[in-house]
Amino acid sequence: MSTSPIESTVKFGVAARLVAILGQHLIRDNTVGLMELIKNGYDADADHVTVEMYSLAETDRTTIIVQDNGDGMTRETITGPWLTVAHGHKEATKGRQGRSLRGRIPLGEKGVGRFAVHKLGRRLTLVTRPTGYATELVLQIDWDDFESSQDSIESVGLQLTERNPVVFGEPGAHGTRLEMVGAREKWQRKDVAKLQASLMRLTHPRFGVSDFQVRLRCPEFRDLEDLTNFDITEKYMFRLECRVDETGVTTYEYRWRDRDLRENLDKGVTVLWNDRLQPPVCGPLIIQLCAWLGRQRTVQELGTSLEQIRILSGVSIYRDGFRILPYGDEGDDWLGLDKRRINNPSQRFGNRQVIGTVGVDQIRNMALMDKTNREGLQENQAYHDLKALVLSAVSLLENLSAGQRHEQHKTVMERKATLNEEVNRLDNAVRSITTPQLQSNMEPHVSAGNEGPTEAYGESGQVILSLEQMKEIVETAQAVKASASAIVDMQEEERDAYLQLVGAGLAAERFVHEMDRQIALAMDACEALRSVGLTGRPGNAAKFLDLFVNSLRGELRTMGQLRYVRRSQRAREVSVREITEFLLLAHDREFSELDIEVDPWMDDDFTVFMSEAAVAQVVGNILDNAISWLGTVQPEGGRRLRIDLDAGARTLTISNNGPDVDPLVRDRLFIKPFVTTKENGHGLGMYLSAEIMKRAGGSIALVSGDNRVLEGAGLIVRFPQP
Numbered sequence: 001m002s003t004s005p006i007e008s009t010v011k012f013g014v015a016a017r018l019v020a021i022l023g024q025h026l027i028r029d030n031t032v033g034l035m036e037l038i039k040n041g042y043d044a045d046a047d048h049v050t051v052e053m054y055s056l057a058e059t060d061r062t063t064i065i066v067q068d069n070g071d072g073m074t075r076e077t078i079t080g081p082w083l084t085v086a087h088g089h090k091e092a093t094k095g096r097q098g099r100s101l102r103g104r105i106p107l108g109e110k111g112v113g114r115f116a117v118h119k120l121g122r123r124l125t126l127v128t129r130p131t132g133y134a135t136e137l138v139l140q141i142d143w144d145d146f147e148s149s150q151d152s153i154e155s156v157g158l159q160l161t162e163r164n165p166v167v168f169g170e171p172g173a174h175g176t177r178l179e180m181v182g183a184r185e186k187w188q189r190k191d192v193a194k195l196q197a198s199l200m201r202l203t204h205p206r207f208g209v210s211d212f213q214v215r216l217r218c219p220e221f222r223d224l225e226d227l228t229n230f231d232i233t234e235k236y237m238f239r240l241e242c243r244v245d246e247t248g249v250t251t252y253e254y255r256w257r258d259r260d261l262r263e264n265l266d267k268g269v270t271v272l273w274n275d276r277l278q279p280p281v282c283g284p285l286i287i288q289l290c291a292w293l294g295r296q297r298t299v300q301e302l303g304t305s306l307e308q309i310r311i312l313s314g315v316s317i318y319r320d321g322f323r324i325l326p327y328g329d330e331g332d333d334w335l336g337l338d339k340r341r342i343n344n345p346s347q348r349f350g351n352r353q354v355i356g357t358v359g360v361d362q363i364r365n366m367a368l369m370d371k372t373n374r375e376g377l378q379e380n381q382a383y384h385d386l387k388a389l390v391l392s393a394v395s396l397l398e399n400l401s402a403g404q405r406h407e408q409h410k411t412v413m414e415r416k417a418t419l420n421e422e423v424n425r426l427d428n429a430v431r432s433i434t435t436p437q438l439q440s441n442m443e444p445h446v447s448a449g450n451e452g453p454t455e456a457y458g459e460s461g462q463v464i465l466s467l468e469q470m471k472e473i474v475e476t477a478q479a480v481k482a483s484a485s486a487i488v489d490m491q492e493e494e495r496d497a498y499l500q501l502v503g504a505g506l507a508a509e510r511f512v513h514e515m516d517r518q519i520a521l522a523m524d525a526c527e528a529l530r531s532v533g534l535t536g537r538p539g540n541a542a543k544f545l546d547l548f549v550n551s552l553r554g555e556l557r558t559m560g561q562l563r564y565v566r567r568s569q570r571a572r573e574v575s576v577r578e579i580t581e582f583l584l585l586a587h588d589r590e591f592s593e594l595d596i597e598v599d600p601w602m603d604d605d606f607t608v609f610m611s612e613a614a615v616a617q618v619v620g621n622i623l624d625n626a627i628s629w630l631g632t633v634q635p636e637g638g639r640r641l642r643i644d645l646d647a648g649a650r651t652l653t654i655s656n657n658g659p660d661v662d663p664l665v666r667d668r669l670f671i672k673p674f675v676t677t678k679e680n681g682h683g684l685g686m687y688l689s690a691e692i693m694k695r696a697g698g699s700i701a702l703v704s705g706d707n708r709v710l711e712g713a714g715l716i717v718r719f720p721q722p
Contacts, residue, residue: 014153018085019118019146028375030187031195032325033116035202037066037178038214039107039322040114044070045100046175047211051199053187053218062183064120069175071100072130072168078139078160082114085153102211105362107322118143121180128176129168136165189221196224201316202323207286207359209321232312233355235304236290238404240397244285244389246364248273254400261301266400272392273385280385281367286359287393289315291349293405315356315390317377319368326376328356335391349398358390571614576652576719577605577645579615583623584643590627596639601708604647608719610696618692618700621685622654622715629658629713644708650721653703655714661702670700689717696720 027033034051041049046068055061073082099105117124122143129136138161145156167177199216203209216225233239239255254266273280292299296306315335316328326332333339333351341348360368367382377383584591584598591598608615623641630639635657644653661669668675670690676683686700693700697720704714 014085018153019115019143027116027119030120030185030191031198032375033119034064034066034195035198035325036114036116037120038199038202041066041068041070041176042104042212042322043100043106044068044072044176045102045104046070048213048215050215050217051195053192053216053220056183056187056192056218056220059183059186062121062181062187064180064183065177066180067167067175067177069173072133072174072176073128073137074130074133075137075160075162077130078126078128078137083158105320107320117141117178117180119184122182122184123180125179125181126176127167127179129165129174131174133174134165135162136168137162189224192218192221192224196227197311198323198325199227201312201328203321204318204323204357204359205321206288206357207318207321207361232304232308233288233290235299235302237292237298237302238290238397238401240287240289240393240400242272242285242287242393242396244272244287244393246284247279248389250393250396252396254397256401256404257302258404270396272389272396274392280382280389281380282382282386282389283360283365283367285365285386285389287356287390289354289356289393289397291354291397291401294353309355310352312355313352315354315358317358317360317386319360319365320362321359324370324377327358335387335394337394347398347402349394354394356390356394358386360386571609571611573607573609574612574615575605575607576615577602579612580619580643580645580652583616583619587623587627591641594627594631594639596627596630596641598641598643600643602643602645604645606645606647606650606719607722608650608696608698609722610719614692614696618689618717619652619654621689622717625685626654626656626658626713630656633658635712640710642708642710650719652717652719653706653708653714654717655703655709655712657710657712659712660704661713666702669702693717693719 027036038049038051049066049068052063052065052067054063054065117126124139124141124143126139126141127136139158141158146153165173168175196216199214202214203212214227216227218225236255237257240252241254242250242252244250248271250270250272252268252270254268256264258264292302292306292309294306299306299309311330314328314330314332317324327334335351337349337351337354341350365382367380368386369378369380369382370376371378377386580602581600584600590596626641630641633639637657640657642653642655644655645651646653662677665675665677669686671687673687674683675687690700699718701716701718702714703709703716706714
């Protein structure tokens with residue numbers, strides 16, 4: 001007997017806590033959140049947005065206010081697009097190329113940027129007055145109601161109030177005010193400074209934003225309120241401006257300054273796109289690149305400094321005049337300029353030598369789409385084509401400037417020869433006036449406490465040291481100083497290039513060190529897996545392999561110029577005790593072979609926000625060192641290794657009764673690579689461990705004189721506070 005299938009309609013449900021998830025994971029940090037709210041003001045046709053920050057030292061009282069004078073929102077807008085997750089009204093407007101009264105195309109499109117208010121505060125008061133309306137609307141939200149609710153998002157009710165204008169009480173006033181109270185994390189000076197820098201670079205008038213301003217008010221850090229954008233690009237040494245059409249054909253203007261800092265101009269047309277079969281998918285671009293040689297004196301003569309250049313260095317992307325994060329952020333070398341320079345440092349510009357902008361618009365560059373979290377562009381074909389065009393522009397600048405750079409770049413040997421000549425001339429001038437007669441005439445003045453006369457006379461009344469002679473000496477000394485400064489500048493520039501090459505070598509040495517260590521452990525784990533067929537119990541072997549392979553994956557990131565690993569193990573809350581116990585098990589064979597007694601004091605446990613691989617590298621390096629040194633001696637009473645875990649102090653202490661650390665290396669063990677007294681040792685283990693802990697906010701140090709530490713070598717790892 002058969003039965004008919006039963007059909008019913010089912011629907012997706014959305015839990016209220018989705019709001020918290022979106023706020024936490026779609027918005028990277030407070031600065032990104034504020035950028036989103038400011039862009040909303042631009043989309044509302046505001047001509048200015050004001051950001052106010054109060055009580056930053058107390059998170060419960062921290063108040064962030066973002067207010068614009070845009071069109072405001074009607075009741076229908078609030079209850080419709082604003083309160084609807086992923087509403088596509090802006091994307092639809094963009095798709096039909098609709099524009100506001102000011103002629104603006106919306107910057108937003110995903111319908112999730114409003115969750116920036118969740119990132120910036122626990123409680124929100126939204127006040128808005130639409131253009132032409134006599135009343136204003138007030139919406140209050142306590143985000144904790146969503147985070148604590150186990151029900152659907154629709155079950156959390158919100159109160160929308162209409163009232164006579166209070167915030168927008170002036171006749172004809174309109175706009176939106178967002179007041180967010182109760183910060184989720186404490187604002188520090190460095191955070192406000194980062195916000196200031198981002199606001200200064202948020203818009204670019206060259207690419208279409210000339211009727212929009214942002215103001216910052218922060219009484220606790222008044223000096224960071226100034227958003228004046230100092231245009232360092234006018235202080236260029238080399239500058240290239242390109243207009244790239246939809247086929248890749250480029251009209252360019254190249255400007256440079258010669259030795260006398262006079263401006264020169266060269267114009268031309270070239271092709272930056274090498275694929276003649278099809279045009280670039282990204283669409284047309286405007287590219288401006290400014291570059292400098294790393295010479296402090298020359299840069300100062302241009303009216304800037306190497307420090308200012310390095311702070312603002314990088315290539316930023318602007319769409320409709322608004323910067324797309326994170327391109328151009330400090331340390332964001334998305335074009336890989338530093339990697340290019342490693343292979344040819346004399347011909348290439350590094351990321352810290354270049355300040356650039358790439359301008360696109362939404363209508364002609366529709367294929368360049370935001371990631372959902374608004375952190376950059378989707379890495380589709382359009383993005384890769386844009387990147388290729390910008391890199392071609394960088395190469396064009398390098399080729400165009402090669403002659404001028406060679407002309408300005410005398411060799412160090414030539415500079416040294418000039419310096420030697422000037423030093424000899426100075427020495428001869430000094431010798432010519434340093435005579436016994438002059439010294440005897442100067443003695444009475446010196447004895448009397450005088451600094452000495454401008455002119456000294458002999459018995460015949462002849463001037464021995466004249467003003468002309470002094471002037472010649474001063475001029476010669478100044479020439480010596482100028483030549484010496486030039487040599488120092490050139491050597492600093494070459495030093496930067498060599499440091500990059502040294503960095504590549506250090507990365508290779510580091511990788512070899514970790515590869516040797518981790519592969520040995522992984523092979524032991526594989527051996528354990530081979531016995532699974534006999535015992536049927538895989539034990540911890542799979543866990544070992546995962547841990548060691550992820551350690552190697554992390555090391556591969558340092559070898560980026562040889563191979564780039566896109567994903568590495570992410571930081572999360574991990575148990576220090578669990579990782580330590582796993583590593584002790586991994587070394588069990590070595591403990592048995594050397595007859596090492598392990599004494600673990602690990603009744604407590606605590607977690608730390610790091611990757612498992614990072615913690616394993618630190619603990620593993622210490623254990624490797626202890627085993628290696630214990631193998632060189634036979635202490636009375638046997639070889640011993642003690643592990644002490646202190647959850648209260650958040651420390652892990654590992655000591656052994658082998659040899660103490662040699663006094664010759666104690667002071668350098670954690671601060672310099674290749675420091676070791678071990679035969680065939682790399683001298684990298686402790687240095688790498690210290691670097692890992694430093695990046696995590698912790699430390700590692702030698703320790704002695706503690707009853708928990710054996711008489712030998714002891715190290716203490718201090719993990720960061722939660």
